[in-house]
Amino acid sequence: MPGRVAIVTDSTAYLPTGLAEELGVTVVPLHVVMNGETGIEGVDVTPDDLARALSERRTSVTTSKPTPNDFTAAYRRALDDGAEGVVSVHLSSELSGTWDSARLASIECGQDIVRVVDSRSAAMGLGFAVLSAAEAAEAGRGLDDVEAIAERTVDRTTTLFYVDTLEHLRRGGRIGAARAWLGTALAVKPLLHVVGGQIVPLEKVRTAAKAIARLEQLALEAAGEFAVDIAVQHLAAAEKAAALADRLRSRVPRLHRLYASEVGAVVGAHVGPGLLGVVVVRR
Numbered sequence: 001m002p003g004r005v006a007i008v009t010d011s012t013a014y015l016p017t018g019l020a021e022e023l024g025v026t027v028v029p030l031h032v033v034m035n036g037e038t039g040i041e042g043v044d045v046t047p048d049d050l051a052r053a054l055s056e057r058r059t060s061v062t063t064s065k066p067t068p069n070d071f072t073a074a075y076r077r078a079l080d081d082g083a084e085g086v087v088s089v090h091l092s093s094e095l096s097g098t099w100d101s102a103r104l105a106s107i108e109c110g111q112d113i114v115r116v117v118d119s120r121s122a123a124m125g126l127g128f129a130v131l132s133a134a135e136a137a138e139a140g141r142g143l144d145d146v147e148a149i150a151e152r153t154v155d156r157t158t159t160l161f162y163v164d165t166l167e168h169l170r171r172g173g174r175i176g177a178a179r180a181w182l183g184t185a186l187a188v189k190p191l192l193h194v195v196g197g198q199i200v201p202l203e204k205v206r207t208a209a210k211a212i213a214r215l216e217q218l219a220l221e222a223a224g225e226f227a228v229d230i231a232v233q234h235l236a237a238a239e240k241a242a243a244l245a246d247r248l249r250s251r252v253p254r255l256h257r258l259y260a261s262e263v264g265a266v267v268g269a270h271v272g273p274g275l276l277g278v279v280v281v282r283r
Contacts, residue, residue: 004082004083004084004137005083005084005085005086005087005133005136005137005141005142005143005146006024006026006078006079006081006083006085006086006087006137007023007024007025007026007086007087007088007089007130007133007134007137007146008025008026008027008028008071008074008075008078008086008087008088008089008102009025009026009027009028009088009089009090009126009127009130010027010028010029010030010066010090010091010098010102010126011027011028011029011030011040011041011042011264011266012030012041012091012096012098012122012123012126012264012266012267013027013089013091013123013124013126013127013130014123014124014127014233014261014262014263014264014267015027015124015127015130015131016127016259016261017261019131023131023134023135023138024134024137024138025130025134026074026077026078028066028070028071028074029041029042029043029066030063030064030065030066030096030098030266031063031064031066032044032045032050032061032062032063032064032265032266032269033060033061033062033063033064034049034050034053034060034061035060036060038064041063041264041265041266042264042265045265046264046265047235047236047262047263047264047265047268048236049265050235050264050265050268050269051235051236051268051273054268054269054272054273055273061265061269062269063096063265063266063269063270065096065097065098065101066098066101066102067101068101068102068104068105068108069105070101070105071088071101071102071104071105071106072105072108072109075088075105075106075109075114076109079109079113084113084142084143085112085113085114085115085143086106086109086113086114086115087115087117087133087137087143087146087147087150088102088106088114088115088116088117089116089117089119089126089129089130089133089150090102090116090117090118090119090126091119091121091122091126092118092119092120092121092122092126092194092197092198093118093120093197094120094196094197094198095122095197095198095199099116099118102116103116113143115143115147117129117133117147117150117151117154118154118197119154119157120154120194120196120197121154121157121159121194121197121279122159122194122267123159123231123233123263123267123277123279124231124233124259124261124277124279125157125159125194125279127231127279128153128157128229128231128279128281129150129151129153129154129157130150132149132150132152132153133146133147133149133150133153136149136150153281156281156282156283157279157280157281158193158222158279158280158281159193159194159277159278159279160191160192160193160202160215160218160219160222160277160278160279160280161191161192161193161215161233161271161275161276161277161278162189162190162191162192162208162211162212162215162274162275162276162277163190163192163271163272163274163275164189164208164272164273164274164275165272165274188204188205188206189204189205189206189207189208189210189211190202190203190204190205190211191203191204191205191211191214191215191218202218208274212240212244212276215244215276215278216244216247216248216251216278218278219248219252219278219280220248220251220252222280223252223253223254223255223280225253225254226254226282226283227254227256227282227283228252228254228255228256228280228281228282228283229255229256229257229258229259229280229281229283230248230252230255230257230258230259230278230279230280230281231258231259231260231261231277231278231279232244232245232248232258232259232260232261232276232277232278233260233261233262233263233275233276233277233278233279234262234263234275234276234277235262235263235267235268235271235272235273235274235275236262236273236274236275237273237274237275237276238262240276241260241262241276242260244276244278245258245260248278256283263275263277
């Protein structure tokens with residue numbers, strides 16, 4: 001539709017099933033490399049494939065970003081289809097070169113009409129910024145407004161998560177300040193959060209059950225009395241995620257939307273099976 005703002009993101013947003021299509025969001029995929037074979041996230045490599053691969057110590061798993069050409073092609077398709085501009089929202093620039101690929105493509109297409117937003121997060125920490133941009137675009141808001149709404153959502157987002165082990169973050173080079181915990185990693189269950197786009201240690205808890213209970217409490221504190229949207233995400237921990245989602249649904253006083261879903265292979269490769277994450281966004 002002429003005059004419409006097109007929304008582009010990458011496959012690490014892990015939007016709830018069907019929402020990208022419903023809102024007309026273009027998803028540019030990252031790639032997963034397992035034992036030298038490259039596959040498209042969500043198409044060739046599923047979360048189950050990834051969880052199996054990580055359980056086999058001999059399997060090497062790495063990830064790779066889209067190229068600037070991948071983004072240029074997506075932007076040009078949107079503009080050729082009549083969009084007045086594009087807002088492209090991506091995985092934290094501190095965690096991946098994906099944002100930089102998008103930025104280079106926006107220079108080629110024209111930064112006046114292609115705006116690239118750094119979510120400073122991942123998974124639904126990114127996904128909620130994408131959804132807010134897509135809903136604003138669908139409501140007929142202009143390019144400047146859609147970009148500003150995405151950035152405002154980024155500023156209102158809290159991303160918290162629990163991992164069974166820091167080993168996958170260490171292997172992937174995403175461990176950041178949590179590196180100091182490696183010596184005690186076997187004795188504790190780490191809670192982490194995303195601050196300024198980086199993974200930062202939050203608390204060390206003695207058992208998995210206590211860590212999940214603490215994650216729930218931290219999510220409640222982040223929600224407070226605000227109207228909020230929440231996502232509960234996991235990798236190979238569906239029952240724990242569903243139970244956590246049910247508890248938050250009953251305990252958050254001004255809950256607007258709650259999504260529960262599994263993260264894909266790119267984020268999963270860096271956090272490992274057993275991940276439980278909660279993203280809270282103030283509306």
